[in-house]
Amino acid sequence: MRNIRKIELILLGILILVFVIMSFLSKQFLNVSALLQVLQLSAELGIMAVPMTLIIVTGGIDLSLASNLALSGIIMGYLWALFGINIWIAAVLAIAFAGLAGLFNAVLITRLDIPPLLATLGTWAAYRGLALGIDKGKGISGFPQSFLNLGKGSLMGIPYSLLIWAAISIVIYLFVTKTAFGRYLSAIGYNETGAIYSGVPVRRVKVAIYVLAGLLAGLAAVIYTSRVGAAKSNAYSNGILSVVAAAVLGGADVKGGSGTILGTTLAVLIMASINAGLIMANVQQTVQEMIIAVILVGSITFYEYVGRSKVNRSRFTKQVKDKNPPVYTGKK
Amino acid sequence: MKRSVFLVMTLFLLLTVGMLAFGNPTASVAKPITVYMVPKFTGAPYFVACKQGAMQAAKELGELGLPVKFYFMGPSTANTEQEIKTITSIIALHPDAILYSSNDVQALIPVLKEAKAAGIKVVGFDADVADPSARDFFVNQVDFNELAKTLIDLVAKHVGPDAGVAILSADPNAANQNAWIAAMKAYMAQSYPKMHVVTIQYGEDLPGPSFQKAQTIINAYYPKAKAIVAITSVAFPMAAQAVLQAGLGGKIYVTGLTTPNNVKKYIKLGVVKEDVLWNPVDLGYLAMYVANDLVRNMMIKEINGAVYVGGGKLGFYKVGPNNVILLGKPFVFTPQNIDQFNF
Numbered sequence: 055m056r057n058i059r060k061i062e063l064i065l066l067g068i069l070i071l072v073f074v075i076m077s078f079l080s081k082q083f084l085n086v087s088a089l090l091q092v093l094q095l096s097a098e099l100g101i102m103a104v105p106m107t108l109i110i111v112t113g114g115i116d117l118s119l120a121s122n123l124a125l126s127g128i129i130m131g132y133l134w135a136l137f138g139i140n141i142w143i144a145a146v147l148a149i150a151f152a153g154l155a156g157l158f159n160a161v162l163i164t165r166l167d168i169p170p171l172l173a174t175l176g177t178w179a180a181y182r183g184l185a186l187g188i189d190k191g192k193g194i195s196g197f198p199q200s201f202l203n204l205g206k207g208s209l210m211g212i213p214y215s216l217l218i219w220a221a222i223s224i225v226i227y228l229f230v231t232k233t234a235f236g237r238y239l240s241a242i243g244y245n246e247t248g249a250i251y252s253g254v255p256v257r258r259v260k261v262a263i264y265v266l267a268g269l270l271a272g273l274a275a276v277i278y279t280s281r282v283g284a285a286k287s288n289a290y291s292n293g294i295l296s297v298v299a300a301a302v303l304g305g306a307d308v309k310g311g312s313g314t315i316l317g318t319t320l321a322v323l324i325m326a327s328i329n330a331g332l333i334m335a336n337v338q339q340t341v342q343e344m345i346i347a348v349i350l351v352g353s354i355t356f357y358e359y360v361g362r363s364k365v366n367r368s369r370f371t372k373q374v375k376d377k378n379p380p381v382y383t384g385k386k
Numbered sequence: 387m388k389r390s391v392f393l394v395m396t397l398f399l400l401l402t403v404g405m406l407a408f409g410n411p412t413a414s415v416a417k418p419i420t421v422y423m424v425p426k427f428t429g430a431p432y433f434v435a436c437k438q439g440a441m442q443a444a445k446e447l448g449e450l451g452l453p454v455k456f457y458f459m460g461p462s463t464a465n466t467e468q469e470i471k472t473i474t475s476i477i478a479l480h481p482d483a484i485l486y487s488s489n490d491v492q493a494l495i496p497v498l499k500e501a502k503a504a505g506i507k508v509v510g511f512d513a514d515v516a517d518p519s520a521r522d523f524f525v526n527q528v529d530f531n532e533l534a535k536t537l538i539d540l541v542a543k544h545v546g547p548d549a550g551v552a553i554l555s556a557d558p559n560a561a562n563q564n565a566w567i568a569a570m571k572a573y574m575a576q577s578y579p580k581m582h583v584v585t586i587q588y589g590e591d592l593p594g595p596s597f598q599k600a601q602t603i604i605n606a607y608y609p610k611a612k613a614i615v616a617i618t619s620v621a622f623p624m625a626a627q628a629v630l631q632a633g634l635g636g637k638i639y640v641t642g643l644t645t646p647n648n649v650k651k652y653i654k655l656g657v658v659k660e661d662v663l664w665n666p667v668d669l670g671y672l673a674m675y676v677a678n679d680l681v682r683n684m685m686i687k688e689i690n691g692a693v694y695v696g697g698g699k700l701g702f703y704k705v706g707p708n709n710v711i712l713l714g715k716p717f718v719f720t721p722q723n724i725d726q727f728n729f
Contacts, residue, residue, distance in 0.1 A: 080479070088478030095471050191558025191588075195492045195516070206496065282470070284492035288559050291590070292465050333475035338428065339462045 056312040056357055061305035064356070065320040068349070072324055076331030083331050090213060092330040093323070094281075097215035098123065098274035099293065100322040103300040104226050105267035107318040110301050112260060113243040113310025114170035118159060119271045119297060120290040121181035126152035127275035128185045131194030131285030141201045149272035155181060156268020160261040178294070185287040195284040205281030215277045222270065227315040235259070243310025300325060303350055305357060324349070418453035419681050420481040421674065424472055425460040426489045426513060427591070431645045432619040432666050433460070433487070435729040436512065439670030440485065443698055447678055454678065457481075464557065464591040466490040473497045477504050483677035486521075487512035491561040495520045507680040511673035512666075513562050518708040522680055523695070525673045525711045527664040530562075534569035536662050536716045537641060538578065541613045544639045544659065548580035552603040552611035554625050554642070556591040556618040563617050570615070584611040589621045596621040600628035608638060616642030622661070626652035646719045646727040653721050661719040667729060669713055672697045676711060 076083040083089065102119045109116050130148035133139045139147070155177070162173035207214050230236035238259045241249040250256050279285045304321035306313025325346060332342045423440050425433035437458045444454040459476065461468035466489040474497055476484060484501055488494045488510065498520040501508050510524035518524070541549050553570070555563040567586065574581045584607050589596025600621070603614055614629070616622035622642035626649060629638050635657040643663050652658040675697045679685045685696030693705040703711045719727065 082478045082480075085478060092471065092474050092478070095467070095474060186558060189558075191564065193490075193492050193559055195495075202496075281496065282466075282490075282493035283496050284490075286466075286490065286493060286559055288466070288490075288557055290467060291557075292463070293467065329471060330475045330478075333459060333472055334479055336457050336459065339460065339468070339472070340428065343462060 056305060056307055058305055058312055058314050058317065061357060062314060062317050062320065064353070065304065065317055065324065068353075069320055069324050069327070072327050072331065076327060076335070079331060079335035079337075082334050087211060089327075089330070090208075090211065090216065093326050094213040094215045096322055096326040097213075097219040098278045098290065099296055099300065099326075100219045100319060101222055101270050101274045101277070102267075102293075102297045103304075103318045103322055104223055104315055105263060105270050106297050107301045107304065107306050107313045107315060108226075108230070108239055108263045109170070109267060110298075110306040110308060111239045111243045111310065111313040112263065113246070113308075114163065114260070114264075115174060115298065115308070116156075116159060116170065116264065116267050117174040117294055117298075118155070118177040118181055119267060120293040121178045121185070122152050122155045122268055122271040123275040123278060123293075124287055124289040124291070125155065125181040125185040126272040127279045127285040127289055128189050128194070128287055130276065130279060132188065134197070135194050141198055145201075145276045148275060149269055152272025152275065153265050153269040156265045156271070157261070159268070160264035163264065164257045164260050182287070182291070189285075189287040191287060193284050193286045197280065197283065201280050202283055203280075205277060205279075205283075215281065218273070218277065222273075223315055223319050230315065239263070240311050243307075243312075296325070299346075299350060303353055307357070415451045415453060416682070418455050419483070419678065420455045420457070420479075421483045421485065421677050421681075422457045422459055422476050422479075422481050423485040423670070423673075424469065424476070424487070425458070426469070426487045427462060427464045428458070428460045429462055430619055431647055431729060435645060435666035436487075436670035436673075438729070439667035439672075440674040441670075442667070443671045443674035443678070446698055447674075452678065452682065454674070456674075461489075464489055466493050466559075470494060470497050473501060477501050477506065480504065481506060482681040483507040483509060485509050485511055485673045485677055488515050488561065489513070489557070490559050491516045491564075492559075507677060509673055509677045509680065511669055513560070514710075516561070518710075521709075523676050523705070523709045523711055525669060525676060525713060527666070527669050527713050528716050529712060530565045530569045531573070533643075533662065533716045534566055534573050535577075536718065537566075537615055537617075537643075538570055538573050538581070540641050540660050540662070540718075541615065541639065542578050542581065545613045547578040549578075549613050549639075550582060550584040550607075550611040551613045551615055552584050552607050553586045554596065554599055554603065554614055554616040554618075554621045555586060555588050556621065558588050560591075560618075566617050589618070589624065591618055591620045593620060593624055596624040597628055600625040601632075604628055604632045604634065604638065608634070612637070613639040613641070616640065616644075618642075619644040619648060619663075623648045623652065626657050630655065630657050645729055646724050647729060649719075650724055653719075653724055659721070661724070662716050663719065664714060664716055668700060672700055672703070672711070672713055675700075 126148040129151050130144045133144035134141045159174055159177055162168045163170050204214055238254045241254050242256055278289055300321045301318050304318030444456040447454050469489050484506055495515050495517045498508050508521040510521050514524045587599035589599045614625045616625040622644035626640050629640050640658050641660050649658050649661045676695055679695050687694045694702045697703050705711055
């Protein structure tokens with residue numbers, strides 16, 4: 055178990071530190087509208103990182119999310135371009151399809167008992183391959199302006215995509231913290247067998263989060279497509295590692311049991327601000343990647359060895375003292 | 387003693403003040419302009435060569451009293467999302483011009499339009515986007531049909547007019563590669579009706595996947611395909627390496643597009659006989675001149691309804707339809723001439 059409160063505070067500290075350093079490096083960094091423009095480019099990443107966190111808390115992983123994004127984007131594009139379906143209806147159908155793709159992952163994991171890493175590694179290749187097979191690299195563009203406004207437009211200066219990302223994070227954060235669902239997730243991640251015997255509906259919970267992950271990948275596909283103005287089979291082709299990195303930097307433990315939406319969201323913001331700030335300070339991306347790597351490895355080391363929950367540890371040592379007091383056997 | 391020190395100090399002070407007051411002799415220098423070059427990715431010799439050309443042009447312009455602050459920023463590997471992020475962040479800095487080589491025909495259109503709307507001059511080089519209104523000019527390295535003809539003629543010469551051809555490309559959405567593939571197919575149909583494309587594989591412009599896809603071609607499609615045409619600078623050396631490892635040097639004809647340093651080794655070993663490309667140094671050089679001409683509104687002339695732009699030592703270039711400027715013809719590197727080139 056990790057001390058999540060502490061990790062969230064540390065991440066907040068890192069974010070503030072990043073802002074201070076970046077505003078020294080580049081005068082343009084604190085230009086709010088420019089910053090919002092840059093941050094909105096991470097909305098899809100942020101949206102996918104939310105369910106990824108929930109899945110990692112249960113000790114699973116979903117590597118197929120970015121491929122699902124590409125596939126559902128292509129499906130939306132073809133429904134619109136080939137069958138003349140209204141773009142908004144096509145978007146809803148694409149999100150539903152993405153949910154089905156998530157359900158397929160869930161079936162592989164819960165019914166066929168394939169480890170999540172392998173199951174979603176398979177669908178990672180399958181969904182991307184399917185997208186490529188349908189589209190053959192042509193891409194679909196020419197969407198109506200009303201649809202493109204979703205990716206471009208803003209409400210009181212805040213881009214729609216950021217608002218959607220915030221809304222999803224808040225709703226799921228509340229759902230996970232205010233209902234038993236959140237405790238089910240960490241119970242599964244901490245000790246799955248124990249959770250089963252405690253009456254946690256393990257299978258149903260798992261199906262729910264993988265389907266949710268699919269649905270949100272579909273939503274991210276809609277936002278992505280309207281932002282770049284094209285449905286592409288290679289959308290987010292290198293994106294899944296960033297999604298996992300965000301969740302892990304946010305304190306989610308790949309061994310299961312810990313992780314929060316707030317931590318992950320802070321992590322996405324940290325990574326996006328470093329990226330934007332260093333470009334504005336004319337630092338090459340190869341250097342940026344090293345900096346992100348250092349932060350990632352450093353924070354995980356910290357979470358593992360320093361950020362461990364003290365409450366748990368002390369209780370554990372106390373139990374050991376109480377139940378197994380050192381007994382002097384008299385042997386030499 | 388003390389007095390002389392004081393005197394020297396006063397003189398020095400006066401001299402400094404005088405220099406500041408009268409200004410330096412090169413006061414006629416224009417205000418510097420800021421130009422960002424955003425390649426598809428930074429880690430390839432090809433784009434380093436483009437950067438060299440742009441820096442050379444920036445230096446020349448500086449010597450002419452037209453200083454340019456030049457920055458080279460881009461994704462470390464071919465990544466559309468990261469290229470969009472890079473350009474968005476650069477827009478916040480309000481440079482005078484952005485030179486781009488696009489990873490995607492469509493996805494970069496909105497961000498380039500944003501740059502234009504912010505008053506930044508946008509010049510493409512190497513790889514364009516589908517919408518010409520998203521940028522001011524595009525410097526095209528070589529005519530697509532000319533390049534396709536050069537490659538296919540080489541295959542016909544070495545393998546025969548009925549050869550089965552395997553194409554190793556970059557990303558399935560890469561604009562240049564798709565245009566070349568289409569042009570190659572069209573030229574085959576027209577000049578060598580029996581020649582055919584056996585397979586097209588995509589190596590994503592990354593060494594590992596390109597190597598694997600080259601192995602796929604060798605294992606699954608040889609001897610149906612006796613020629614590999616690798617049309618990205620990353621994939622070509624990987625295809626040559628795969629053929630070398632399979633011990634099929636001389637049996638499978640490998641050609642394609644890359645910088646000469648990338649395939650020197652394979653040409654020396656006899657696995658590769660010809661490498662086709664244009665001069666990427668000149669490409670970067672011309673793109674920088676076009677950006678300067680646009681920002682400073684100079685060396686753009688209209689003669690008899692045709693627009694010409696100045697390209698420094700390369701001379702003037704006619705602007706074609708859709709504001710495309712064509713750099714030149716493809717160049718074939720052979721074992722005889724390759725040692726003269728170092729990029």
